[in-house]
Amino acid sequence: MSNPENKTSLNFIENIIEQDLKDEKHGAKVHTRFPPEPNGFLHIGHAKSICLNFGLAQKYGGLCNLRFDDTNPAKEDVRYVDSIKEDIRWLGFDWGEREYYASDYFDTLYDFAVQLIKADKAYVDELSTEAFNALKGTPTEPGKGSPFRNRPVEESLDLFERMKKGEFEEGTYVLRAKIDMASPNMHLRDPGMYRIKKAHHHRTGDTWKIYPTYDFAHGQSDSLEKITHSLCTLEFEVHRPLYNWFIKALEIHPSEQTEFSRLEINYTVTSKSKLLQLVEEKHVNGWEDPRMPTLSGLRRRGYTPESIVDFVQKTGITKRKSITDVSLLENSVREHLNRIAPRVMAVLDPIKVIITNYPEGQIEELSTENNPEDAEAGQRMMPFSREIYIERDDFLENPPPPKKFYRLGPQRLVRLKSAYIIECENYLKDEQGNITELHCKYFPDSKSGEDTSGIKVKGTIHWVSAAQAIDAEVRLYDRLFNVEDPLGDKEKDFKEFINPDSLKIITDAKLEPSLKDAKAGDKFQFQRLGYFCVDIYDSKPSHLVFNRTVTLKDTWAKEQGKH
Numbered sequence: 001m002s003n004p005e006n007k008t009s010l011n012f013i014e015n016i017i018e019q020d021l022k023d024e025k026h027g028a029k030v031h032t033r034f035p036p037e038p039n040g041f042l043h044i045g046h047a048k049s050i051c052l053n054f055g056l057a058q059k060y061g062g063l064c065n066l067r068f069d070d071t072n073p074a075k076e077d078v079r080y081v082d083s084i085k086e087d088i089r090w091l092g093f094d095w096g097e098r099e100y101y102a103s104d105y106f107d108t109l110y111d112f113a114v115q116l117i118k119a120d121k122a123y124v125d126e127l128s129t130e131a132f133n134a135l136k137g138t139p140t141e142p143g144k145g146s147p148f149r150n151r152p153v154e155e156s157l158d159l160f161e162r163m164k165k166g167e168f169e170e171g172t173y174v175l176r177a178k179i180d181m182a183s184p185n186m187h188l189r190d191p192g193m194y195r196i197k198k199a200h201h202h203r204t205g206d207t208w209k210i211y212p213t214y215d216f217a218h219g220q221s222d223s224l225e226k227i228t229h230s231l232c233t234l235e236f237e238v239h240r241p242l243y244n245w246f247i248k249a250l251e252i253h254p255s256e257q258t259e260f261s262r263l264e265i266n267y268t269v270t271s272k273s274k275l276l277q278l279v280e281e282k283h284v285n286g287w288e289d290p291r292m293p294t295l296s297g298l299r300r301r302g303y304t305p306e307s308i309v310d311f312v313q314k315t316g317i318t319k320r321k322s323i324t325d326v327s328l329l330e331n332s333v334r335e336h337l338n339r340i341a342p343r344v345m346a347v348l349d350p351i352k353v354i355i356t357n358y359p360e361g362q363i364e365e366l367s368t369e370n371n372p373e374d375a376e377a378g379q380r381m382m383p384f385s386r387e388i389y390i391e392r393d394d395f396l397e398n399p400p401p402p403k404k405f406y407r408l409g410p411q412r413l414v415r416l417k418s419a420y421i422i423e424c425e426n427y428l429k430d431e432q433g434n435i436t437e438l439h440c441k442y443f444p445d446s447k448s449g450e451d452t453s454g455i456k457v458k459g460t461i462h463w464v465s466a467a468q469a470i471d472a473e474v475r476l477y478d479r480l481f482n483v484e485d486p487l488g489d490k491e492k493d494f495k496e497f498i499n500p501d502s503l504k505i506i507t508d509a510k511l512e513p514s515l516k517d518a519k520a521g522d523k524f525q526f527q528r529l530g531y532f533c534v535d536i537y538d539s540k541p542s543h544l545v546f547n548r549t550v551t552l553k554d555t556w557a558k559e560q561g562k563h
Ligand code: ATP
Pocket: 034, 035, 036, 037, 038, 044, 045, 046, 048, 049, 231, 232, 233, 261, 262, 263, 264, 270, 271, 272, 273
């Protein structure tokens, strides 16, 4: 429970809860909920709400419900319900038996609506949305209100029932709360409660011809579930008086709503409707594309749930609007993978090296460490032979002075990681001038760990033995947008800012042979290159596919000279 010495590290919502528990408000209980609308996959912003709601329930010995706010049948789908559940579980949270749906409350909500009509607090309006809005006024100017505002209760009851029966076309009638057409809060100017929608609902089928608005469903759903602390993002602050008005008018359990600022990240969009556009217009390969900020995309990219929870905690809970640097997210996964990912050697742009003085047909097994960050990770063996691959850009025909470049060049020396020092003596080119092969000699007495050669070299490069190397496809992902705020320019479509280099596919990477048994989702550090994971959908033992999760360093910061 609460630790008084820990007071300063509490966020403002924890402070509220601790005070409420002390005052025995809400029966000294904490009962939260995570209320997604199943109209898309969850994104990184939702992780903040999930960690907050489930985290508070855990911390204060309370409960957290999962509730699907499924009041808009046109946009919702059971596929989204399933993905949302999978993502929450993946992050490590559990709602137990408490899986609820706003659609479970449709009967109750209908009864609530009838109750408000009978109390003359709601009426059936016949104005179109446009016509009503024209009479709604402005924040500084009272609205006139609908001519149907004062229609007799009996008439509204009759029309509302006929709306339910499906007698009317969509858009012809709407049930409105009768609140205050002069309120400075526009949400209190007779908001809609029910609209006619002849859409098929993924749970209630064709039973309903009318559906409650989000505003008429959300607060009551909280109330019906006896939620104590209803936590939502800042944009709902202005809706709070309306939720409270309904609760009061219906005399039902009051949940206490507190708003916090959304998680927003630069170079990213966190809005389901925008993400849906990227999917539908095929700018990405589905919701689970590794470039998407969806939880399923991040998972496929190689993010761990621990790194996402860690990131969300670092961003904190406040009421201040802010934009988080995406490098903080990238750093969280880098830090976690640095601790847990085995080191392996992979050459993404291979060039062949012949070690001319190494005996033909000889294969030597050399020992190399699995993870210097993990004392228990141990060692493994790697084959070394006369023909190896190194990275093309580890050789320069005309290398700059040594200060900048310690790798291979004509008559230059370099150490092969966990193996020998080699010196480049010759190289071959094709007709276009591309270097095709390097000829090097090795120093037999320079073997790593037992080097008696006395030769000093500054550079160490990775390599794989050619005969034993396995082929793989490697997908290099980068940020999906190349501007910090893709939604910032209202004149332009955010899709104009898609980074054209956000995916590069390498089809002929060469990996060390230990990777042949790598399983879907396995994560590795390809030494000197970054963190990579086996793709969970496309990789097969006969055709391995790896995704780059993140580079070893923040390459964007370097390019932009930021740090
Ligand atoms: P979107 O704008 O992406 O469609 P939403 O708010 O409509 O998001 P919901 O499914 O209604 O999506 O969200 C479920 C819960 O997650 C809500 O309580 C919402 O406030 C919260 N949430 C959504 N986006 C964020 C975010 N970026 N940061 C923190 N919480 C968020």
